[in-house]
Amino acid sequence: MSKNIKPRLYKGTRDFLPEQMIKRNYVIDIIKNIFKKFGFDPLETPAMELWETLSGKYGEEGDRLTYRFIDRGKREVGLRYDLTVPLSRVIALYPEISKPFKRYQIQPVWRADKPQKGRFREFYQCDIDIIGSSSMLADAEIIAALYHVLIALKFKRFSIRINSRKILSGITEISGATLEKEADVARSIDKFDKIGLNGVREELISRGIKSGGADKILQVLGIEGSNKVRLSKLTDLLKNNKAGMAGIKEMEDLLSYLKMLEVPEKQILFDLYLARGLDYYTGPIYETVVDEPRIGSITGGGRYDNLIGLFSGQNQPATGSSIGLERIITVMDELKMFPEDLKTSVEVLITVFDSTCLPYSIKIVNLLRRENINCDLYSGDSKLRGQFGLANDRNIPIAVVAGPDEIKINTVNIKNMRTGQQVNVPLENMVNEIRQQLRIK
Amino acid sequence: MSKNIKPRLYKGTRDFLPEQMIKRNYVIDIIKNIFKKFGFDPLETPAMELWETLSGKYGEEGDRLTYRFIDRGKREVGLRYDLTVPLSRVIALYPEISKPFKRYQIQPVWRADKPQKGRFREFYQCDIDIIGSSSMLADAEIIAALYHVLIALKFKRFSIRINSRKILSGITEISGATLEKEADVARSIDKFDKIGLNGVREELISRGIKSGGADKILQVLGIEGSNKVRLSKLTDLLKNNKAGMAGIKEMEDLLSYLKMLEVPEKQILFDLYLARGLDYYTGPIYETVVDEPRIGSITGGGRYDNLIGLFSGQNQPATGSSIGLERIITVMDELKMFPEDLKTSVEVLITVFDSTCLPYSIKIVNLLRRENINCDLYSGDSKLRGQFGLANDRNIPIAVVAGPDEIKINTVNIKNMRTGQQVNVPLENMVNEIRQQLRIK
Numbered sequence: 001m002s003k004n005i006k007p008r009l010y011k012g013t014r015d016f017l018p019e020q021m022i023k024r025n026y027v028i029d030i031i032k033n034i035f036k037k038f039g040f041d042p043l044e045t046p047a048m049e050l051w052e053t054l055s056g057k058y059g060e061e062g063d064r065l066t067y068r069f070i071d072r073g074k075r076e077v078g079l080r081y082d083l084t085v086p087l088s089r090v091i092a093l094y095p096e097i098s099k100p101f102k103r104y105q106i107q108p109v110w111r112a113d114k115p116q117k118g119r120f121r122e123f124y125q126c127d128i129d130i131i132g133s134s135s136m137l138a139d140a141e142i143i144a145a146l147y148h149v150l151i152a153l154k155f156k157r158f159s160i161r162i163n164s165r166k167i168l169s170g171i172t173e174i175s176g177a178t179l180e181k182e183a184d185v186a187r188s189i190d191k192f193d194k195i196g197l198n199g200v201r202e203e204l205i206s207r208g209i210k211s212g213g214a215d216k217i218l219q220v221l222g223i224e225g226s227n228k229v230r231l232s233k234l235t236d237l238l239k240n241n242k243a244g245m246a247g248i249k250e251m252e253d254l255l256s257y258l259k260m261l262e263v264p265e266k267q268i269l270f271d272l273y274l275a276r277g278l279d280y281y282t283g284p285i286y287e288t289v290v291d292e293p294r295i296g297s298i299t300g301g302g303r304y305d306n307l308i309g310l311f312s313g314q315n316q317p318a319t320g321s322s323i324g325l326e327r328i329i330t331v332m333d334e335l336k337m338f339p340e341d342l343k344t345s346v347e348v349l350i351t352v353f354d355s356t357c358l359p360y361s362i363k364i365v366n367l368l369r370r371e372n373i374n375c376d377l378y379s380g381d382s383k384l385r386g387q388f389g390l391a392n393d394r395n396i397p398i399a400v401v402a403g404p405d406e407i408k409i410n411t412v413n414i415k416n417m418r419t420g421q422q423v424n425v426p427l428e429n430m431v432n433e434i435r436q437q438l439r440i441k
Numbered sequence: 442m443s444k445n446i447k448p449r450l451y452k453g454t455r456d457f458l459p460e461q462m463i464k465r466n467y468v469i470d471i472i473k474n475i476f477k478k479f480g481f482d483p484l485e486t487p488a489m490e491l492w493e494t495l496s497g498k499y500g501e502e503g504d505r506l507t508y509r510f511i512d513r514g515k516r517e518v519g520l521r522y523d524l525t526v527p528l529s530r531v532i533a534l535y536p537e538i539s540k541p542f543k544r545y546q547i548q549p550v551w552r553a554d555k556p557q558k559g560r561f562r563e564f565y566q567c568d569i570d571i572i573g574s575s576s577m578l579a580d581a582e583i584i585a586a587l588y589h590v591l592i593a594l595k596f597k598r599f600s601i602r603i604n605s606r607k608i609l610s611g612i613t614e615i616s617g618a619t620l621e622k623e624a625d626v627a628r629s630i631d632k633f634d635k636i637g638l639n640g641v642r643e644e645l646i647s648r649g650i651k652s653g654g655a656d657k658i659l660q661v662l663g664i665e666g667s668n669k670v671r672l673s674k675l676t677d678l679l680k681n682n683k684a685g686m687a688g689i690k691e692m693e694d695l696l697s698y699l700k701m702l703e704v705p706e707k708q709i710l711f712d713l714y715l716a717r718g719l720d721y722y723t724g725p726i727y728e729t730v731v732d733e734p735r736i737g738s739i740t741g742g743g744r745y746d747n748l749i750g751l752f753s754g755q756n757q758p759a760t761g762s763s764i765g766l767e768r769i770i771t772v773m774d775e776l777k778m779f780p781e782d783l784k785t786s787v788e789v790l791i792t793v794f795d796s797t798c799l800p801y802s803i804k805i806v807n808l809l810r811r812e813n814i815n816c817d818l819y820s821g822d823s824k825l826r827g828q829f830g831l832a833n834d835r836n837i838p839i840a841v842v843a844g845p846d847e848i849k850i851n852t853v854n855i856k857n858m859r860t861g862q863q864v865n866v867p868l869e870n871m872v873n874e875i876r877q878q879l880r881i882k
Contacts, residue, residue, distance in 0.1 A: 005493050006752070007494070007530045007531075009487065009491075010518055011516075015535075016483075017538070018483055022482070022483065025483065036815045037810050038815075041462070042462035043457065044465075046454030046455065047520075048451045049450075050450075052449075053446070071508070093449070093450070098831050099821060100831075102817060103459065110489070133821050141820060260803040262807055310446070345477045374477045374479075375479075375480055378541070379571060380573060394482075
């Protein structure tokens with residue numbers, strides 16, 4: 001075998017030790033349960049896709065940031081960059097799948113990016129999508145599911161921003177520019193947070209929008225009032241534009257379905273400044289931001305009616321969103337939203353007094369496991385004190401001890417590691433006593 | 442965006458559609474619960490490791506079968522080949538982890554192999570390991586956990602084969618060969634199933650064992666009797682060999698701990714023909730085979746006391762096993778061991794009679810989801826008949842229908858998709874009626 005080498009991680013990747021894993025699983029389990037409640041079934045796709053499947057779907061930057069290599073059979077292969085393109089490939093590959101198809105998918109993706117604080121080369125995405133429905137009801141179901149995920153995770157102050165690519169097309173057209181400029185208009189508007197309204201105007205002009213056109217766009221962006229009021233004002237401004245009016249109708253339908261699905265209106269912000277980068281969106285786009293801490297969006301998605309057609313030659317209406325697991329965990333950590341004591345699933349450590357007492361300790365383990373209590377049997381060579389130390393380090397709530405005195409009278413000592421209290425009980429009462437201590441922990 | 446391309450998978454990889462995913466999750470959930478019950482906590486490591494971490498750990502073939510590439514920063518990177526080497530890297534990287542450390546890890550691994558029936562380039566491994574204990578109690582805990590996983594999955598006829606690398610060393614030495622020949626001896630013995638005892642003899646001689654030595658080895662392999670009897674006969678044959686006697690002592694301890702842990706003796710086969718390929722094993726080795734179908738081992742592992750030292754410079758005793766998820770699923774499929782109706786987690790499809798009835802359907806969905814019933818709201822544009830077709834295709838047990846007549850009197854029709862029976866109930870009785878039908882499904 002090889003010589004000693006220093007243990008190192010590949011930059012931008014992480015190990016998840018038990019304590020972090022248990023937090024991650026806590027979040028993922030909640031997400032999965034809401035997804036299921038909303039009628040989504042699971043799907044997984046392979047880490048490696050043929051390069052032809054991935055290339056050209058994410059724009060130039062996406063191509064550059066996709067891990068790609070040639071395999072031993074000279075095939076060009078890339079690592080999964082997101083979960084939407086693989087889903088689209090799946091839909092095209094298996095036309096027999098009944099529609100509308102609702103799937104959730106929770107898997108890591110990879111980006112050949114420069115690692116920075118909070119930006120990783122491997123991270124998880126949690127996606128839900130509905131394929132085969134062009135109704136805004138599908139978009140509303142996605143957004144309602146996102147809302148309920150955040151509520152279930154106990155997020156309190158967040159907004160779901162929604163906008164429409166069709167409205168962005170309308171805005172582009174009434175500025176006098178052709179639709180080819182839509183991406184430029186979107187990118188300029190997207191910078192509002194950083195450069196303000198005047199900055200957006202300059203950006204628009206620098207990207208080739210005439211100054212009169214830029215002013216028209218600013219006029220649209222400047223409308224005020226509730227979601228409903230702004231949609232009605234927008235109708236006045238876009239009334240002669242076909243794409244724009246189609247977008248407004250979609251927004252109205254979407255807002256009305258969200259209301260029926262009991263997503264509180266105050267959480268929904270129809271937001272003309274929302275653009276979202278990806279090329280493939282065609283209708284509503286949506287993302288979630290938390291008021292605090294400022295960390296960018298924690299969910300992002302939209303409708304992409306033309307992506308699947310790239311694979312099958314036949315378009316399929318599709319809409320969906322990704323939940324940013326890593327950012328959600330960061331926020332929950334910062335706001336202390338995780339339940340306490342989420343460090344191990346082990347409930348009891350069975351200590352071993354000495355080798356002569358080991359058979360009795362094993363008997364205890366057998367009894368507890370038969371009752372579905374998660375327990376670890378100490379297999380190291382420390383004395384009792386070191387064994388209690390292990391229980392403390394791992395945050396195991398209870399330790400069971402039985403030395404010669406206890407064995408003689410068929411009892412055990414149950415030590416509550418939080419309070420430090422220890423009780424001696426007959427072996428036949430052990431399960432009940434432990435159950436009770438676990439309940440009141 | 443790019444032009445149409447035919448949707449294709451990279452060879453040797455698979456999509457898992459909902460029905461397959463739900464089966465996989467059924468198995469994984471059972472495995473996880475047993476792992477937890479035995480005191481293991483979760484760990485995950487990144488898909489990409491530095492090449493220096495992976496290289497030279499799996500032997501020449503392993504090096505060749507590891508996916509490797511150069512990233513944009515000119516770093517040489519490989520994809521995870523198994524879960525044992527990443528674990529060893531983790532242990533060396535975080536010396537602060539309390540020991541014994543018990544972790545489970547369930548993640549895909551990749552092999553740059555020629556795809557064949559049942560052999561994939563991406564597949565899941567489910568591993569448990571105990572680090573920091575040199576006691577055979579740790580090996581016994583691993584084997585007991587494997588036993589309970591198989592029982593929980595309802596496997597009936599299987600054997601856990603165990604052997605010892607130390608005994609193999611002893612056998613090599615009493616044949617008159619040096620320890621360098623141990624791998625050759627192991628590989629020869631390993632072929633017994635295919636080439637028989639005479640074949641093993643020829644193989645040994647062709648690998649440089651003298652014919653007298655080969656006969657000695659055959660004498661050892663030929664001993665008969667129960668596990669205990671064979672160990673005692675082996676003691677006679679190896680009594681002057683240090684490694685061999687240490688191996689026998691370990692086997693005796695292991696068998697005695699397995700008995701205390703109530704793993705039935707009939708499931709355990711002390712088997713001198715078991716060799717296992719990997720270079721890094723140092724003590725007991727173990728694998729599980731099912732009597733039927735003949736598919737090779739479904740678990741495999743052993744003790745590897747020197748692997749972690751390659752990273753930290755300091756050895757750590759370690760033992761553990763992998764569960765072959767893919768083979769287990771193949772066997773369970775063939776033996777029809779999966780519960781029926783394991784096709785979707787959706788319990789109810791809420792149909793939409795027409796657009797005027799949609800608000801009432803949404804009201805129904807809200808009611809059911811509030812009661813934590815998994816339900817899908819139809820968002821496509823088929824008539825009722827097509828909607829029932831979707832419920833059938835997805836194997837959703839119940840469909841709810843409400844047209845103008847039902848809405849007028851505030852009722853719903855509940856259609857049991859299995860029996861075809863339909864009942865009309867007041868809206869306020871809907872949840873109870875559905876609960877009852879789901880219970881008796």
